[in-house]
Structures are given as C-alpha cells and as structure tokens.
Amino acid sequence: MLRAIVLGAGAGGGFPQWNSAGAGCLRSRAGDTRALARSQASIALSADGAQWLVVNASPDLRAQIAATPALHPRPAPLRNSPISAVLLTGAEVDTIMGLLHLRERQPFTLHAAQPTLDVLDANPIFRALNPEFVTRHAMQMEVPFTLLGMQIMAYAVPGKVPLFNEGTAAPGIAEDGEALGLAISASGQTLHYIPGCAMLTPALAARLQGAACVLFDGTLYTDDEMIRLSAGPKTAARMGHMAMLDTIAAFAPLGVRRRVFTHINNTNPALLDDSAERAHLAAKGWEVAWDGMEIWL
Secondary structure, X not given: OOEEEEEEXXXXXXXXXXXXXXXXXXXXXXXXXXXXXXXXOEEEEEOOOOOEEEEOOOOOHHHHHHOOHHHOOOOOOOOOOOEEEEEOOOOOXXXXXXXXXXXXXXXXXXXXXXXXXXXXXXXXXHHHOOOOOEEEEEOOOOOOEEEXXXXXXXXXXXXXXXXXXXXXXXXXXXXXOOOEEEEEEEOOEEEEEEOOOOOOOHHHHHHHOOOOEEEEEOOEOOOOHHHHOOOOOOOOOOOOOOEHHHHHHHHOOOOOOEEEEEOEOOOOHHHOOOOHHHHHHHHOOEEEOOOOOEEEO
16 A cells, blocks of 8 residues: 655745745734645655655755654664655755755665756765765656655656756756656555646646546646735746646546645645635645645555
C-alpha cells in the first residue's frame, strides 16, 4: 500500500506569509480555524510505513518533520531517521533550502534531475551534506527506478528556470527537466505529484488519464490574482504555474479519480474553508491539501 503524507501544502513563503497583511493571512495569523496555516510544499511517501521518501526539502522541513510522527527517530540507536531518501522536483529555493536541515551526518540518498544537481554542485553551502553520508543520484527522465519499495518515474513538465537564474528577461517556458512531475507506484496504485506546472500539454494529459490520484499545482486561483490584489506584478503563467480555474477545465475530461491542489499561494482565496472559491472547487470534485493530510492508495 502506498501512503502519502502532505508535509506542506503552501507555495513559497507559506501561509500566512511573513510579510503579508492580506485578508487571508490576517485571518490565519489570528488563529481562524477556517484559514489553516500551511507550510511550504513537500510530501513524504512510504510503501511499508518504515522507510520514507521526502519529495522536496522545503525551508520548513525541520518543523514539518517535528509535526509528523512517522518521520521521528525510533527509540534506538541514539541517532537515526526513517527518512531514507530525498527527491527534488526542481532547484527553486523552496525545494532545496531544507536540505541544510539534514546535514547532521545522517545517511540518505538524494535524487534529482541533472540540472538540479548542477545547482547544488555549484553552491558550496550544500557541501554541508557530507558525501560520505549523502549520495547524489541523477534521475533520467522517463526511466522508472525502484526506491524503498516504490516504483518511481520522473518526467518533465512545462515550467521555468529557478527565480535566481532568470536574469533580466522573462525566461519563457521550458520542458527540459527544470520542473518535474513524479509517478510514484506501490501495490499497483500510482500517485502523481506535480507541484509546479505551467500548462497541461496533450502529452501530460494523456499521462494523467484515469490516474488514481494527482496532487497538482494550485498556486493561484486566477491568472491575474496577484496583480489584482497588488501582491505582485506577475501572472500565474509568468511564474510558471497554471491557475486553478484553468486546471479544473483541463482536467475535466481526464477521469482522474482523486484530484488535490497543493503548492497554494497565500493570496489564493481557496485556502479559506468558507470561501466561495473553495465551494466551487469542491463542486468540481477538487480537494485542497493541508499540512498533515494523508492519502492511502
């Protein structure tokens, strides 16, 4: 059986974001139970409940581990962890910064596409992950491999280069492994994790047809959301994300059995349990992920 735990369901900055006085952030910061806080996007998966794979090492990883008993050390030996592997879907700060929380001489394997490994190799701070304990493995696109009893296949999805590599001009959309989707399978069931995606291409739609469960990029509700709210100058598309409303329409003919939005920005009204936007998602058969949400397949 495949067990997945959502460690974090928020986009970069989490919810509430530290410097945001937006309506949703104010409600969450005040303890409103209909505006649950979310840490930055990450997920943990296991086929046996004993060994765990963490997908994306968010800046909140230490707190996420503390909040997740399945990832706590066992009684003995003195230092140990059920986290046996980490996999990265890209090289954004939001996906790699948490690696520095895992530097205490704890063995695990690190898996990523070559462009992401190149970013780590180029930055000496990540040498804090002693290669004597942390071995790095380059994933090949469309080539399945077995990890901790799970079958995993990484595939490129439309996205963009990390923000710190953009330069002065808009980078455009790339499909060369800068952003990845994952198909994770165990016991004949498959979960797709796609926390960042700029568009649903015909090839990606065909891949997801009839899937048991897809956790998909839910950064913004509408394409112009941040501009309308004076929260930033970019559209969802410019940031390499699909808006929720566009995703709902694109997924409608695919027959995906369970559809869950994750990587949700602090401006997104769907974070609020009592919003009209959340009600609309529910009517269309979509769930909104929260920290600690569990999915069993």
